[in-house]
Amino acid sequence: MIKGKKTVGFLLAAMMTFSGSINIFANTQTISQEKLIGSDRYETAVEVSKQGWTQSKTAIIVNGNDMQSALCATPFAKLKNSPILLVNNNSIEESTKNELKRLGVENVYIVDSGNSISKKVEDEIKSLNINISKIAGNSIYEMSTNVAKEMNKIKSFDKVAVVNGEKGLADAVSIASPSAMNNMPIIFVSNDNSNQESLNFLKSKNINKTYIVGGDLTVSENIVKNYPNKERISGNDRNATNAKALQKFYSNKDIENIFVAKDGMGNESMLIDTLSIGVLAAKENSPVLISNGNLDQGQKDFVKSKNVQEVTQVGGGKNQKAFEEILVSKGGSIRNSTKKINLIQAKEILRKVVPGGKVLVCYYDRDDNEYDGKIIKDNYVYEIEIDAFNGSILDIDKEYIDMNNSNTSNITLEKAKQIMLNAVPGSQLMYCQYDKEDNEYEGKVKKDNKIYEIEVSGFDGRVIDIEFDNDFGNDNAVGSATISVEKAKQIMLNKVPGA
Template sequence: MKKIVISIIASLTLILILPLFAQASPLAYPIERLAGEDRVETAIDISNKGWQSANAVILCEYSDYADSIASTPFAVSLNAPILLTEGNSLDTRVIGELRRLNPQRVILLGGTGVLKPSIEKDLMKLGLTSDQIERIGGKDRYETSVLLAQRLSSSSLILANGDDFPDALSAASYAGIQQIPVVLTSNTLPGSVIDYYQKTKPQHLIVIGGEGVIPSENLIKNKFVVETRLGGQDRYETNAKVVSSMQSSYTSDNLFLASGLTFPDAVAGTVLASKYKAPLLLSEKNDIPPSVYALMRGHMKVEPPVQNQDTSLKTGKITANGGLRLRDTPSTTGSILLTIPHGETITISGQENQWYKTTYQSNTGWVSADYVKIASANTADLTLNGNVFILGGAGVISTQAQKIIEGKASSTYPDNLRDFPSLPSGINKPEPPSRGDNNTTPPSVPEDSKTYDPSTEVLIDPFNGYPAAALKGKTILVDPGHGGPDPGSIGPTQTYEKDNTLAIALELKKILEQAGATVILTRSNDVSLAKDYSEVNDLQARVNLANSSNADLLISIHNDAFTNPEPNGTSTFYDSRNPKSNESMHLANSIQTAFTNSIKTQNRGVKESRLYVLANTNMPAVLIETAFITNPYEEARLQNPTFHKNVAAVIFHGIYKYYKDPIPQS
């Protein structure tokens, strides 16, 4: 018995002397904090991270979340950062950021009770005219969210409780990426929300939160048809469920982390997260809630390296975006000696609490440890897991929580200390697809995964077997998708959909004109059609041009995309709401058949979908997803000028077939 007791004591002693961070399955992420001295500076730091300039900026009151939490999709549509200011006057730091961004449009969110008219006067002093200053604000937060929703066009709607902020923020980056409006409600549906739903009749309604925040009884009573409800036991579990459910929309390895207890940093950060196509996670101040921790662990690709037990400090790198202030004492009240630039490596000579002592340019002082990444002897590439961007300073997400994310400290939650499925210690990054600049023979692999060889693309003669002047008297509007501030989807080697669609459209114009048609391009260079760019304005400008042109057909050219790099092939879409829907379907079938017969892409079929341009134009209209820019083989193919010519040729063949063959009676 004595031996057993001694054995137990020895085992407990061994457990107690182990390093705290030696848990079974720790997290291991590189960290970058986007933070300032307060919420105003944090929003500015986020703006600095994401925008060199901005055509539009959204301005919110820094202590009132109500008007701002539904603004992400609208802000993303404008590619506009969100800045925060006090309600009575424009913060001088915000004035400096506005001068840097040089916007042509500033939108104030909230009525004059939230952002006073004096702010508009401050903006005019910066050179903005009254026409460049806009205010969006309803009588309450619910009506304001409806006004924001009306600026977007979507067949989907997200409904979240607006009496608190977490649920709306959980869905914000997804809503921004997919351009789905977020409308706020309470336990009882406001009249403005009911009116909006009845007028728009969205096909897909996603409710964020459980019965306690949005009761089904109230929804059923007002004939709201819920397609999906995502809710958990608390805000963090709801957040994890929302992010997990919408995972396919996130193409970035990066994660954004914000406080689940305070709103301002998250509000400003959601637009940047959407821009990165990354999710926003919510956390407690000092630890990571188990539901969020499990999601972060599942997101990792490699196991954390073995920790080095030598914790002596040597050198570190400055991670603060705008540089880090060197102070004469280890306190935020210390006098500022100078600012050490972002990315600079410093030598650390001492530590006092969360402050490091260092000497820079002959000045010895103290810097906040929160914004210094200590150099490590580990060589494992943790960037494979993606970065975690922490929104806000240590006052909202503590240094302890940061260490847990980095794998340098243990969580206090037992659920976080369990064994998760093991991961490899490293993976090989895929080689970029060949661009035809080498003659190496690819290894023997399945055909669909071979490196693309441009020499195999044989030029198609568009007029072989087709009569001269085959389209004489026809007017065809060709719409190369995206453009200007909207790059469209982005390939693995950072190629842009907007460039591919324009290249194909220009080749199609040549062929159609040679066939006798009059061709109108929605754009002939890298621009947006909208004077004040937003996605809705851009789409509406395309519709206006099409309907005013008296075109016989509309051909919209796009690239497909998916989070998984494997999908490939071609799809052609029509919209049954188009007044010429039967003709549109016939045109789609004609082009899809010609495409897959000659180009030899996988036939993904003709599909009906709700697409704004196709629905609102008055001529037969189709949208062609020519190939997957996210598939390395097809991305490389989309860069080949011969492929551009061949795609243009088969679209011409499909158009000719549409006119030559009558519409099937069925």
């Protein structure tokens, strides 16, 4: 679902009155579905950032292999209203750089638990004209304490969460979003380290509650005995502990979103997709549910008791099954991954949904098997998601725009030509023309005696569609043609003298 806009519910009912060759099935389900899945952990973090922030002067940077730093950074990121982005030890992914530019970031906080981010990475960030501040420590314990101290500089707190930083990372995932929502630092301990530095710092604070997350085998009573006003949140395993955390911190009947992530069972690195989601979940006052595919009974009970507006899968893999189980249990339907609606039909659907509207853009999203479209009418832009399997409407959002200060055709003809040539490097442009009705450029380019038909959005320059014509230049192409390609060309040219 597209955030920050008003959903146009009345249109769903109205669509049933439209007639035509394409059936439009109004989707009566009340729950939306979303997927934040990148090709790797770095791109997943970028997808999360795009979902939650149109711009941000500040970003939090952590090493993509440093789960402890990312989890501790979550409540700090919420205070700064900033996304968490991931880097390598010695390099920054291009997608991360592009996201920093898109957001307009001016200041970066690097959270690090042991020099896991090199000076080379810092220099790359500075080269983007971005200032750097560091919250670091020589260990995960010192780092977690220093994050708490930085939080205290911004806003005083009276609650903390204590987690085993070595064996309780799944528990840290469960508490990250609640911690961010409640301005609650995450303090790391272990079976042989009570984090005395944090205890010393907390003595100066009036701590009303210390939440110990995890069972006694994970966080022993002896280790946390000196933390003030303790309350333990634990279950028989990480999923049951997750359910307990959800029940504790999300008491409202209505839940905007449930983010579903892998629980790392058998492989802690599978928790990696959760590193950046906690701050977005906190921003939406929404929980992160972790699963290895099957829902714990406590998790099922939690989902059953709530009115859920949306369910979001974070990263791909085993959490897919849990995502679908929640979706179906709340009256949603699993999207079929087979595309049956083509682009032309999707545009027809857009025009039936908003009669008299002008299509700004319509393109196929392969990951979600849906068409994402924008259509404008009477100073309102309607963003519409269409199921590519059956043509049903998945979501509609409406936003007012000032037409006096807006240009719905942002791409010039020359720019469109260049986009087409870039789409097929080394090609030659045959033609490019503007389709006013669809607000797109249609053209053909030639390379190695092959023709590529390309459609480019006049709204944002996106390559909407590209098709390869296998028959070009082949006089023996399959079919019943009785004249050659060259003869057909000549006939066309004779029809339009001077063409």
